[in-house]
Amino acid sequence: MHKLPDILLRRAAALVALFAAMLLAACTTVTPYSDPVVVEVPLEGLDDLGAADEDIIEPSDTYIYEDDASGLSEKELLEKRVIYFDYDSSFLSELGEAVSNAHARNLGGDANARVILEGHADERGTREYNLALAEDRAKTVADVLQALGVDGARIEVVSYGEERPAAAGSNEAAWSQNRRVEILYQ
Amino acid sequence: MSRLLRAGLFARAVLFTAAVHSALFIVLIQGFSWFTPPKRGGEPISASVVFARDIGDWRAEDLRKREGAARAARQMGEALARQKEERRAAEKLAQQKRAEEKEKKKRQKQLAERRKAEQAERAEQAAREAENKRKVDAVWRRAAEDALSALIGRIAAKVERNWRRPQTSRAGLRATIRVNVARDGSVTGARVTRSSGDPLFDQSAERAVLKASPLPFPKDPQYYEFIDTFDFKFHPDEL
């Protein structure tokens, strides 16, 4: 029960976030084509689009993540709210599984707690495929939670694909931060 | 002996008479011409025997007759001799003529043979010369063909460099452009003589020739005497 204030705090934060989201949603404006917003877009000359100067990083299947769950306390595992994934993969790492399990146990202890699992992908590849891939990641975590007895109705899965990166940059350091599932308590 | 003589004389007379009569008879029958050569040269005149009517009668006037006859015979003999001589001469002439003819023929034959030989020799010579000429010509012709194909190659290469094939062209399109050139190789006229059916393709071909002007033509203006018109056949081989 010592966790309750924490959860309440998070709920409040989630409510604030939701309110802000609704505000932003209301911010969407639709303009008919017949009533144009004119923005000057200069056309520039021929431009060769070669690869950038940065080294090309091959898509990696073998990137080593922090993947050692041993020696982490339940508290330390629960404090981890983000689970990371390999390139083009929705398999849970050992750590990811341990974190998922800890959250499943946590949710099991509070019948009213709800969770949103946000799936994300790195920028590489097509946006729609990444939208599907990110959802698959979130659903993998959801499957673990459900397998450990959490009611599916308490879990919401949302995919943002590559649209909401956690880290900017076109390198493996950023990409590895962006291939993730965020666990948001409601 | 006298009888014998007489008999001899008589026989001679009879023979003579018979001869004269025969001669006359023949002359009467056959006619006579000094100029007619014997029809069958070398063949004996056939004699016929005439029997005396009355030797007693014959005697009296025999002398006269004999004289006349002798004269006649002499004359005849002379005529005969002459005739014979003439015949012989004629015969000789004929013989000579025949020989001459033969000689002539022989000469002609020889001449013909010589001529034939000469002709053969000349033909052989000509053949040899022709063969030589052919060999030389072949070398020249090859060189000439090489030169011409090199020129054609240069011209084709320049036209190909200037031919921008329309991207819509289908395989199997063919167009022919008839092109007239000036002495320096510059194109003075180009027209489509065989259309591909695709106007863009035809235009591209015509334009290619015009763009390639002046064609890489030999500097010497006399080439123009031999080439002043080209048919450019446009048929892409790899589409």
Added chain:
Amino acid sequence: MSAHSRIALFALALAAMARPAAAVVTIDVTRGTESRIPIAVVPFAFEGAGAAENLPAAIIEANLARSGRFAPLAREDFAARPQTPEEVRYKPWRLLKVENLVIGRLKEQKDGRIQIQFRLLDVFRERQIAGQKFTVPAARLRKTAHQISDIIYEKLLGRRGAFDTRIAFVTVDGRPRRYRLQIADADGHSPKTILESSRPVLSPAWSPDGRRLAYVSFEQNRSMVYIQDLWSGKRERIAGYDGINGAPAWSPDGRRLALTLSKEGNPEIYLYELAGGKLRRLTRHTAIDTEPAWSPDGGGVIFTSNRSGRPQIYRISARGGAAERVTFGGKYNAGASYAADGKSLVLITNQGNGYRVALYSLAEHSVRELTRGRHDESPSFSPNGDMIMYASQAGGRGVLAALSLDGRVRQVIRTRAGAVREVDWSPYGGQ
């Protein structure tokens, strides 16, 4: 060898080839080039108060260059600047190897409209290929220049041009981020925002009639599919189910929309009937199935699936049934759409060097990379199939690039502010 013997050689050669003297020599020409057409677009003269003379010529020139089929002559090399056919002397242009000349004039009318006339001339054949006169409001001058570009393109290439068309794309800028769904001319000019949001917008897709746009918007904090009428601005949410709602693709007849929904557990392809709203599931697989695209005949749908472990393209009949794999090889083949002839696909591939736009030959199962970027995406054919527009990165920012189909000419279309992504080229018409 003396000149004479050379001439003799010629006579001989001609004789040898059994041709009379002064013969017609036949030359076979079998190998042409497919180089770009050298063309000169002379600035149009302007009679009137304004100073619009260069606009149409500059637009036409840029259009032709961008197509990859033309090589416009640099202005400083111009032999002259004729405005009428009488002023044209062909010879200097011939020396410059310019095949075609575009000349024109603009005249301001009493009512303020502008009369624009142009002529397309053949420099070598010395004749006019096309010529036309338009009288338009000044605001339509740009569109008229695109129309003239289309006429030139069709006259010289025998194919319909696609300059007088539009593109739809998404821009992102600012902090907090603003996402704008915009429509612009095919050259990126005159963009107009049709949707602005603080949440991501993606996958714009033109309806075949060019009047509507389907897209995915996160404005409800989840991906949902909308169709927006471009003239009225009226829009309809056609998919807002649980899970993913994405990847809308119009059928060629415009009656159905293929899309990706994960409402039944994992992403599958569905067909949505626009009349009546009936929804039918097309694929059944536990793997990801997404990014549907219709075959030109409307009989089938290709899509991306990772059922083999890696994203590859599969095909399924629009009536359903079993899906068959289309692409093989490569670590990553996704986001495919058909070329107009149905013989090849344009897709995003990763052969180990980055995510690039490639053509995939269906007959040969061969991939030809067209771009050299690291994060190229969202390729879209021009309606005549001659060009591809795609999203790329330049200087760390998202840009659009127009690509000729042979991959030789690429032109970047930048916006002054913000990054550009997710482009779709409009069909003909709809304006």
